[in-house]
Amino acid sequence: MPTKTQTAPASLYRRDEGLGLWEHRGKVAAVGVGHSPADRRWDGRAETSVGAYAIIALRKAIEDAGVSPDQVDGLVLDQGTTTGNRWEEGRPIPDDFQKAFKPGADYDDGISHLTTEWLLANMPELTGIKFMQYGSGCMSNVICVAAQAVGDGKANYVLGLKAWDNLEGRYGQGGNNAQDTIAGRSVWSNVWGMSGPYYAAYWLNKYIETYGGSHDQMANFVVNSKANGLLFPEGYWAQNRPEPLSREDYLNARWIVKPANLYDCDIPITTSAAYLFTTAERAKDLKQKPVYILTHATARPKFKGVELTMEGCEDSAASLARKLYTGAGITANDLSFENMYDGYTLFHHYMIEGLGYAGLKKGEGLSFYETADITINGPHPVSPSGGNAGSGRTRFWMHTDCIQQIQGRAGARQIKKPAEIGVSGGPHPRGGDFTVWSSTPGN
């Protein structure tokens, strides 16, 4: 039986330039953060399923905010919990999972998919939910939808959730990719073997052709990101394999799609995160320091053909920056730090160039990685969260870190300069959603 909850309409997202200040600038705040444990793959047990981890994250976010569960009246999530393979329909569901949880709307609900029906059936404490919507894609979409819902007055305390599962087998190599025919939109890429970080690799080749430089210049960024990730207690690497990455390890890694190597790719994992959002007014009385949202913005560049060119990526990044700064009422100089997406690592520099972060212009990103102090100790921290490179494939470490940096709760990752305004989002200028966070509601 399909889910009854609707997906947020495209019109919700601030995709166009020229929209001016976000109408709810400074009026919505993040007040709670919750994370589940992080594992490499699901081991088949009920308590480590994606559904179980989603519940853990949601309960922690509620507790972190200091509200009672029945006060929560809004729920936003992404139904999708993987960009790999789902549990095969018809494959028996493990007995202990069926005993532990009530069913939801889909055959694999709580295993490789997640609906509001499943969550409400298995979180009886959420008695006050009146608003539910899907923000499809990533936590970045969920944040836009949740923030807009609070700002529009659709609910007072909105939980935003993104859950990730990872089943057995090499990522993305089953299903349609294992067949000798292909149908649907995938024909336009699969037939020629396009998969994984191809587009990021092609972009980097084009970037080097245009501006000079080499893949080796990525080393500092990736090594720094891994180091930051090991300071993220909720992250996969910190919990399971706390091994630093050396420059030599990075430069000698095998190619996946040359010039993207193993460490330019993020490791698929299973874990969940949740945030609680409320109005700025309500946030004042809660447990944690409010982190205000100044705006959200969306990149959905139109392009012809099968791929956005590198030049198109640069244009989209610059357009995104204009949307973010106009919507938030800030400039590049106001950014204390940035947490733009990094999975794959090879497209991060387009985003910080587009932002003009640290005064960067097009073509300067790789040199910046190589020569500047990009650590949490420096004047222009780059990806203090460590991102996906540092903690595994979730697309939400960046958001958690923004909230925690501004709250002063980033622990060993806390940047040394005052954390006043940060930006996060992704996946990337080819398509993504982004948020500007602030320690104050703005002027």
Place this chain on the structure above:
Amino acid sequence: MPKQSPIPDELSRPFWDACNEEKLVMQHCKACNWLQFPPEPTCSECGSKDNLEWKPVSGRGKIHGYAVMHDCRIRQMQAEQPFNIALIELDEDPGGINMYSNLPGTPVDNVPVGASVQVVFETTPATGQKVPEWKVVS
């Protein structure tokens, strides 16, 4: 190089039928003179539904860029790796439409970016459906 055979649907069938005749065609909007690929139900420029036709193109293009696949997710092509994946821009639409190609005949990781290419057609093993490929001509 063995490739997955694409299964045509109602929207893409004219493209794949033309490939079987070793012709390259693109969707063209008569209302605003817009070429687009992959095919869509409406014109992505003006939104027209009723003015889309299939127009033959020259089959000439240029290599815009490339990367080299070393660890492919598509099982059928794993035996062939590493292999080139280039992005080809059509002469009719520079800076616009692009298509993937494995550049048959071009050495791996030795791709002449900017070179002119000509479309050729390969037969895929599962169904015999032909698919466009591109070969360097200069």
